[in-house]
Amino acid sequence: MLDTPRGNRLHIALFGRRNAGKSSLINALTNQELAVVSSIPGTTTDPVFKSMEILPLGPVVLIDTAGIDDIGELGALRIKKTLEVLRKTDLAILVLDPGYGVGDYELELKARLAEARIPVVAVLNKIDVAGRANLAELEQSLGQKVLPVSAKTRQGIEELKRELIKAAPADFEAPYLVGDLVEPGDLAVLVVPIDTAAPKGRLILPQVQVLRDLLDNDAMGLVVKERELKAALAKIPRPKIVITDSQAFLKVAADTPREVWMTSFSILMARYKGDLLELVRGAKAIKHLKPGDRVLIAEACTHHRQPDDIGKVQIPRWLRQYVGGELNFQWVSGGSFPEDLSPYQLIIHCGGCMITRREMLYRIQAAKAAGVPIVNYGIFLAYVHGILDRALEPFPLAKMEWEEDS
Amino acid sequence: MLDTPRGNRLHIALFGRRNAGKSSLINALTNQELAVVSSIPGTTTDPVFKSMEILPLGPVVLIDTAGIDDIGELGALRIKKTLEVLRKTDLAILVLDPGYGVGDYELELKARLAEARIPVVAVLNKIDVAGRANLAELEQSLGQKVLPVSAKTRQGIEELKRELIKAAPADFEAPYLVGDLVEPGDLAVLVVPIDTAAPKGRLILPQVQVLRDLLDNDAMGLVVKERELKAALAKIPRPKIVITDSQAFLKVAADTPREVWMTSFSILMARYKGDLLELVRGAKAIKHLKPGDRVLIAEACTHHRQPDDIGKVQIPRWLRQYVGGELNFQWVSGGSFPEDLSPYQLIIHCGGCMITRREMLYRIQAAKAAGVPIVNYGIFLAYVHGILDRALEPFPLAKMEWEEDS
Numbered sequence: 128m129l130d131t132p133r134g135n136r137l138h139i140a141l142f143g144r145r146n147a148g149k150s151s152l153i154n155a156l157t158n159q160e161l162a163v164v165s166s167i168p169g170t171t172t173d174p175v176f177k178s179m180e181i182l183p184l185g186p187v188v189l190i191d192t193a194g195i196d197d198i199g200e201l202g203a204l205r206i207k208k209t210l211e212v213l214r215k216t217d218l219a220i221l222v223l224d225p226g227y228g229v230g231d232y233e234l235e236l237k238a239r240l241a242e243a244r245i246p247v248v249a250v251l252n253k254i255d256v257a258g259r260a261n262l263a264e265l266e267q268s269l270g271q272k273v274l275p276v277s278a279k280t281r282q283g284i285e286e287l288k289r290e291l292i293k294a295a296p297a298d299f300e301a302p303y304l305v306g307d308l309v310e311p312g313d314l315a316v317l318v319v320p321i322d323t324a325a326p327k328g329r330l331i332l333p334q335v336q337v338l339r340d341l342l343d344n345d346a347m348g349l350v351v352k353e354r355e356l357k358a359a360l361a362k363i364p365r366p367k368i369v370i371t372d373s374q375a376f377l378k379v380a381a382d383t384p385r386e387v388w389m390t391s392f393s394i395l396m397a398r399y400k401g402d403l404l405e406l407v408r409g410a411k412a413i414k415h416l417k418p419g420d421r422v423l424i425a426e427a428c429t430h431h432r433q434p435d436d437i438g439k440v441q442i443p444r445w446l447r448q449y450v451g452g453e454l455n456f457q458w459v460s461g462g463s464f465p466e467d468l469s470p471y472q473l474i475i476h477c478g479g480c481m482i483t484r485r486e487m488l489y490r491i492q493a494a495k496a497a498g499v500p501i502v503n504y505g506i507f508l509a510y511v512h513g514i515l516d517r518a519l520e521p522f523p524l525a526k527m528e529w530e531e532d533s
Numbered sequence: 534m535l536d537t538p539r540g541n542r543l544h545i546a547l548f549g550r551r552n553a554g555k556s557s558l559i560n561a562l563t564n565q566e567l568a569v570v571s572s573i574p575g576t577t578t579d580p581v582f583k584s585m586e587i588l589p590l591g592p593v594v595l596i597d598t599a600g601i602d603d604i605g606e607l608g609a610l611r612i613k614k615t616l617e618v619l620r621k622t623d624l625a626i627l628v629l630d631p632g633y634g635v636g637d638y639e640l641e642l643k644a645r646l647a648e649a650r651i652p653v654v655a656v657l658n659k660i661d662v663a664g665r666a667n668l669a670e671l672e673q674s675l676g677q678k679v680l681p682v683s684a685k686t687r688q689g690i691e692e693l694k695r696e697l698i699k700a701a702p703a704d705f706e707a708p709y710l711v712g713d714l715v716e717p718g719d720l721a722v723l724v725v726p727i728d729t730a731a732p733k734g735r736l737i738l739p740q741v742q743v744l745r746d747l748l749d750n751d752a753m754g755l756v757v758k759e760r761e762l763k764a765a766l767a768k769i770p771r772p773k774i775v776i777t778d779s780q781a782f783l784k785v786a787a788d789t790p791r792e793v794w795m796t797s798f799s800i801l802m803a804r805y806k807g808d809l810l811e812l813v814r815g816a817k818a819i820k821h822l823k824p825g826d827r828v829l830i831a832e833a834c835t836h837h838r839q840p841d842d843i844g845k846v847q848i849p850r851w852l853r854q855y856v857g858g859e860l861n862f863q864w865v866s867g868g869s870f871p872e873d874l875s876p877y878q879l880i881i882h883c884g885g886c887m888i889t890r891r892e893m894l895y896r897i898q899a900a901k902a903a904g905v906p907i908v909n910y911g912i913f914l915a916y917v918h919g920i921l922d923r924a925l926e927p928f929p930l931a932k933m934e935w936e937e938d939s
Contacts, residue, residue, distance in 0.1 A: 342757075345758065346761075350744050
């Protein structure tokens with residue numbers, strides 16, 4: 128993860144007065160206790176760029192502006208430094224101090240951010256000690272929503288992550304699809320069944336994206352149909368990983384030596400597009416479903432329905448058999464995603480190939496906030512076929528999550 | 534070629550009176566002397582489907598309607614059989630007999646073809662013996678252009694091919710890209726340089742199309758950057774063919790064993806999209822260029838010009854150096870392609886990735902009709918880099934054409 132080029136990472140700048148609690152908020156967002164770089168005001172006027180992981184956003188660069196906060200520098204120099212930071216910022220967090228609220232410093236910053244068209248999420252920190260009584264007043268002064276949080280007790284931190292996802296640029300991307308699983312020179316085998324559903328003369332986008340990510344990471348990809356896989360594996364040196372379309376998983380699993388990693392395009396995409404950990408948690412909830420439970424099946428696009436449509440027919444049929452009774456299915460498609468997810472015991476979402484990572488993460492985060500497990504088609508099918516276990520081997524965290532008792 | 538599934542081939546039906554010369558026209562189009570199936574009228578009422586190659590259209594199915602021509606069947610049965618043929622026809626040729634001209638038979642057929650929205654090319658055959666005196670009258674009676682030809686002397690046959698290309702459905706495709714060069718189980722290596730011009734997160738379409746065509750033909754493709762090629766070739770069994778981006782040709786040629794076929798995506802696309810033989814003929818004309826000659830550089834789309842644009846800068850610079858003097862360059866782009874090509878000594882066309890095969894073939898055919906050599910960027914660059922010779926090895930006909938003295 129630390130090798131992710133800084134250029135690909137979402138850059139999040141934290142602004143706020145010296146005592147607003149920017150550092151503790153960084154710790155809360157990253158689930159880490161970081162050493163405080165310096166507590167002496169004015170030791171440096173340069174912002175500090177820290178590469179870190181905020182789940183589920185992925186690798187980000189947090190820009191710590193301690194050196195240029197309200198007392199770090201004054202006047203022209205502070206403005207110059209602030210503008211320098213803004214040029215590198217995709218997204219800003221403005222941390223309000225309950226003791227000061229919204230003053231000239233905050234209003235000037237907000238104006239600069241608006242000028243630079245940088246989305247800003249405002250938070251009121253330290254609500255564990257200072258409460259949130261003046262929240263409405265702060266929102267009015269600042270002219271935007273202010274999220275009450277406590278870095279110390281983690282109150283509001285999940286909501287903050289959701290707001291960050293919502294405010295992130297529409298095209299922000301995860302920096303890895305498969306590239307972090309291979310070393311330079313490694314060989315990956317891509318198994319691409321060609322059936323009547325395959326678009327004429329093309330490969331589907333996830334297959335092309337995986338190939339490109341392999342090349343970008345100095346690895347190579349052998350593309351083969353499932354029928355030719357066994358013969359191919361006998362001829363070539365042992366690959367690092369075999370990646371298959373889910374529909375061919377059982378045959379491919381049988382033909383791939385047990386010691387070779389094997390996963391599916393869907394699972395790579397679930398990680399790339401969404402939040403693999405959360406979706407694996409969702410898969411674990413399937414076994415707790417009971418007849419009569421409410422299941423939301425959500426598709427991000429309104430595609431032409433096949434007679435044996437996966438969302439309308441296959442998944443409901445399989446779940447009915449599994450729980451041994453009727454379930455209460457509801458379907459949404461296209462841009463609509465219910466505000467209130469609390470009535471559901473499970474959400475099953477499509478792979479989200481037609482929506483941005485931001486939108487997919489936002490939906491997953493919304494489910495998490497509502498306490499409703501969410502899984503996507505790819506993970507669901509891997510579970511149904513009994514192969515999720517093997518398919519998660521390349522992803523130790525997700526594998527641990529999967530094996531942990533739910 | 535005979536393995537090309539009939540479904541992919543352009544279906545061309547020949548209609549006309551018994552003595553109009555349909556069979557001799559088929560022979561002229563295919564450059565073959567075919568055995569006449571039967572000269573006894575009425576032996577069969579079924580149309581005969583013949584898979585054959587018409588250059589540069591590629592593999593087609595010619596539907597010989599001898600059994601249902603004006604004397605083969607009468608009335609309802611003929612109409613029924615004709616409608617059956619029309620359901621399978623992409624393109625019709627109506628052959629007029631100079632002795633009969635346009636009568637009820639021709640007018641009824643034309644009405645049926647119009648009803649079925651099938652494009653029709655009308656020809657007046659036997660002009661070597663019967664002349665073309667009544668051409669204008671025939672055109673008026675039929676209400677469309679009539680092409681004067683002689684199957685015997687081949688007069689007008691190239692123009693007929695051009696009309697066929699023009700009238701063909703916009704989406705008709707060549708049935709092979711690389712699939713005819715590999716056997717099931719064969720391995721092809723695709724060398725894909727990743728530079729700043731490569732679109733982010735993707736492969737370009739010709740690369741994807743080649744991969745898909747390999748899979749469609751039960752072969753497999755190893756995708757690798759040029760830097761990793763040498764190490765890859767050392768590890769894997771000998772591939773059937775190495776296909777590279779033109780820009781990496783010299784390095785790839787050095788790293789690929791001499792006995793392995795090696796070509797470029799551009800050359801595969803030139804064959805798929807256009808007429809490799811004719812473009813190779815065009816390449817041979819480069820060495821005859823003299824200072825002051827007129828060269829047309831044609832691009833099918835109006836892309837954003839790079840500072841070192843291939844059509845505007847690189848090709849002219851190279852040609853000036855080659856002939857040792859200034860040339861008279863003219864440029865066209867987008868949909869415009871000059872009606873009169875006769876002023877030019879050479880036409881250099883882009884790869885045509887944004888236009889249909891029909892349009893590209895039409896342009897090549899127009900150049901051929903005007904007697905002006907035409908080459909495309911891919912073949913031109915292969916020539917310039919001195920690698921056309923090796924890159925044509927997989928294509929014996931084109932290789933022979935290349936080696937023949939011009």
